Amino acid sequence: MANDSRHVLVVGGTAGIGLGVVQALGARAVVWSRRHGVDATDEASVELAAGELVRARGAPWGLVHTVGDFFEASLLATDSERFNSLLQSNLMSALHVAKAIVPSMIAAQRGRVVFFAAAGAGLPRAMLRAPAYFAIKAALVHMARSLAAECAKAKVTVNVVSPGLIHHDQSHQESQQRMLPRVPMGRLGTVADVVALVQWLLSEDSGYMTGQDLPVDGGLQL
Ligand SMILES: NC(=O)c1ccc[n+]([C@@H]2O[C@H](COP(=O)([O-])OP(=O)(O)OC[C@H]3O[C@@H](n4cnc5c(N)ncnc54)[C@H](OP(=O)(O)O)[C@@H]3O)[C@@H](O)[C@H]2O)c1
Numbered sequence: 001m002a003n004d005s006r007h008v009l010v011v012g013g014t015a016g017i018g019l020g021v022v023q024a025l026g027a028r029a030v031v032w033s034r035r036h037g038v039d040a041t042d043e044a045s046v047e048l049a050a051g052e053l054v055r056a057r058g059a060p061w062g063l064v065h066t067v068g069d070f071f072e073a074s075l076l077a078t079d080s081e082r083f084n085s086l087l088q089s090n091l092m093s094a095l096h097v098a099k100a101i102v103p104s105m106i107a108a109q110r111g112r113v114v115f116f117a118a119a120g121a122g123l124p125r126a127m128l129r130a131p132a133y134f135a136i137k138a139a140l141v142h143m144a145r146s147l148a149a150e151c152a153k154a155k156v157t158v159n160v161v162s163p164g165l166i167h168h169d170q171s172h173q174e175s176q177q178r179m180l181p182r183v184p185m186g187r188l189g190t191v192a193d194v195v196a197l198v199q200w201l202l203s204e205d206s207g208y209m210t211g212q213d214l215p216v217d218g219g220l221q222l
Helices: 016-028 043-057 080-108 131-154 173-182 191-201
Strands: 008-011 029-032 062-065 111-116 156-163 213-216
Touching (some): 016 029, 029 043, 043 080, 111 191, 191 213
Parallel strands (some): 111 156
C-alpha cells in the first residue's frame, strides 16, 4: 500500500487525531495544515494546494478531513463572529476540501473520504454543552450523506467518524474530565481508538459502506 497512487491527504494532520492518522499512514500521508501553508477555511488556498497535489501525484486514494474547532457556551452566549468562525473551521473547510479533491477521485473511479463530526451530533436532541459546535457538526454529517450519494457510482465512499471524549495533548481536558462520569466505559478515548476506525475506512475492505456516521465514544451516547 506504500505506492504513490495510494497517497492519503490528511487535512489537519499536525496535531491530535489527525497526527495519529498521519503516523499510522507513514509515507502514504500528505499533510495539510496552516503550519504547512494551507488554510482549509480559505478556498483559494485549498484550490491552489489541491491543484499542485493532483498534478504532482494524481488523485489521492483517501481524504481525511480533521479540522474542527470546539467551543463551549450556550447558544445565546455565542456571538455571530464566533459562530461564523466555527462554521468556517468545521463545515466550510470540509466543503472547500471536498470540492477541490473529490472530483479527481471521481475521475479515478475510486476513493475514500472521511470527515470528523462529534458523537451525538446526528441525534435529534439538544446538545447543551456546545450547541453551536454540535449544530454545525450536524450539518457536516448531513452534507457527508449527500456527498456520499453523489459519489457512490464512482466507487468513492464518504463516511463520518464521530469521536466522543478523545484525550491528547491539545484536547479540551477540563471539559473532558467534567464529562467523564457520563462515559459508560469509564475512560477517555485515545487517539489510537479513533485511528483504528479511520484505517479501516481507508482500506479496500470498507468499500460497501458509505454515508454513515460512526461514533467512537465508549458508549457516551447510549
Ligand atoms: N478530541 C476530541 O475529543 C474530539 C471530540 C469530538 C470531535 N472531535 C473532532 O475531531 C476532529 C479532530 O479533533 P482534534 O482534537 O484532533 O483536533 P485538534 O487537536 O484541534 O487538531 C486540529 C488540526 O487541524 C489543523 N487546523 C486547524 N485549523 C485549520 C485550518 N483552518 N486549516 C488547516 N488546518 C487547520 C491544526 O493544525 P494547524 O494549527 O497547523 O493548522 C491541527 O493539525 C475535529 O474535527 C474535532 O472537532 C474531536
